[in-house]
Amino acid sequence: MTQSATTILRIGTRGSPLALVQARTVRARLAVALGVPEDEIGLTIIRTTGDAIQDRPLAEVGGKGLFTKEIEEALLDGRVDLAVHSAKDMPTFSQAGLMLAACLEREDPRDVFISHKARSFAELPKGATLGTASLRRQAIAKRLRPDLRAVSLRGNVETRLRKLADGEVDATILALAGLKRLGLVQHATAIMSEHEFLPAVAQGAIGLEARASDERTREILARINHADTFTAIACERAFLAELDGSCKTPIAGHATLSGDMIHFRGLLAHPDGNPSCEHQTRGPRADAIEIGTEAGRHIKREGPPGLFG
Numbered sequence: 001m002t003q004s005a006t007t008i009l010r011i012g013t014r015g016s017p018l019a020l021v022q023a024r025t026v027r028a029r030l031a032v033a034l035g036v037p038e039d040e041i042g043l044t045i046i047r048t049t050g051d052a053i054q055d056r057p058l059a060e061v062g063g064k065g066l067f068t069k070e071i072e073e074a075l076l077d078g079r080v081d082l083a084v085h086s087a088k089d090m091p092t093f094s095q096a097g098l099m100l101a102a103c104l105e106r107e108d109p110r111d112v113f114i115s116h117k118a119r120s121f122a123e124l125p126k127g128a129t130l131g132t133a134s135l136r137r138q139a140i141a142k143r144l145r146p147d148l149r150a151v152s153l154r155g156n157v158e159t160r161l162r163k164l165a166d167g168e169v170d171a172t173i174l175a176l177a178g179l180k181r182l183g184l185v186q187h188a189t190a191i192m193s194e195h196e197f198l199p200a201v202a203q204g205a206i207g208l209e210a211r212a213s214d215e216r217t218r219e220i221l222a223r224i225n226h227a228d229t230f231t232a233i234a235c236e237r238a239f240l241a242e243l244d245g246s247c248k249t250p251i252a253g254h255a256t257l258s259g260d261m262i263h264f265r266g267l268l269a270h271p272d273g274n275p276s277c278e279h280q281t282r283g284p285r286a287d288a289i290e291i292g293t294e295a296g297r298h299i300k301r302e303g304p305p306g307l308f309g
Contacts, residue, residue: 012080087207102225115171131169139250143273242296
C-alpha cells in the first residue's frame with residue numbers, strides 16, 4: 001500500500017481503522033521532520049494473527065504478540081523500515097534485533113465506560129454483563145463490582161461499539177485514546193478516573209519499533225520522539241518485564257512526570273479481581289527503568305498468597 005519508486009521509508013502497520021490513523025499520524029510527523037512529501041513514505045498493511053482470530057480471548061491464543069508478530073517479522077527481514085504499534089500491545093520483551101526506538105506524545109491514557117443502560121460504571125444494574133477483551137479491565141471491574149458478569153468482547157473499536165448497540169453486552173470499557181483518534185468520543189458514557197481504573201502499561205502511546213542495527217532509521221525516529229512519553233513508557237514496561245506480564249496476567253501501571261521526578265503506580269491482580277496488590281513510588285526521572293523494576297519486585301515480595309498462581 002502506498003509504495004512508489006521514490007519511497008524513502010517504509011512503515012509497517014496493522015490494517016484496522018485505529019492502526020491506520022496512527023500510522024498516518026506517524027507518516028505525517030516523519031514527512032515534516034524529513035522535509036519530504038508524505039507520499040515518499042510508504043505504508044505496508046500487514047495482517048496479524050490477532051486480526052485473524054476474533055472468536056477467542058487473547059489469553060487463550062497467545063497474548064500481546066498476536067498483534068505484532070507478523071509486523072516484526074517484516075521488520076526483521078527488511079520488508080519495512082519501522083513498525084507502528086499501539087504501545088500497550090507490544091510484547092513485554094522485544095524480539096532479538098528489534099527495539100522500541102521512539103514514542104509519539106501520549107494521548108489521554110484513561111479508560112471510558114460505555115453503556116446504554118447506565119450513566120456510570122457504579123450505576124450498572126446488579127449482575128449486568130460487561131464485555132471486554134482485557135483481563136486488566138475484567139479484574140479491576142470485578143474488584144470494584146464482584147456482581148458483574150465479565151465476558152469476552154473482541155474486535156476493533158467499531159465492532160465492539162456495534163456489538164454493544166446490538167445488545168450483546170450491557171456495557172464495555174475502551175481506551176479514551178482510541179476513541180479520540182477515531183473521532184468517536186461521543187460514544188463515551190463516562191471517563192473512568194485513573195485512581196479507580198488504573199490504565200494498562202503504555203496505554204495511549206504510539207510506539208515506533210525499528211531494527212537495533214538500523215542507525216539511519218533510529219536517527220530519523222529520534223527526531224519525532226517525545227522524551228517524556230518515552231521515559232514514562234520505559235518505566236512502565238520495566239515494571240511489566242519484572243512481573244513477566246502478558247495478556248494472560250491482569251497488570252496495570254502508569255507513570256507521570258513532574259520536572260525531574262517520576263511517579264509510578266502499579267497493580268497486579270487475580271483475574272477475578274481479588275487478591276490484588278498495588279504499589280506507588282517516585283524518584284528521579286533518570287532512574288525511570290530502575291523505579292519500574294523495583295515496583296515490580298516490591299509486588300512480588302509483598303503480594304498476597306494466591307496472586308502468583
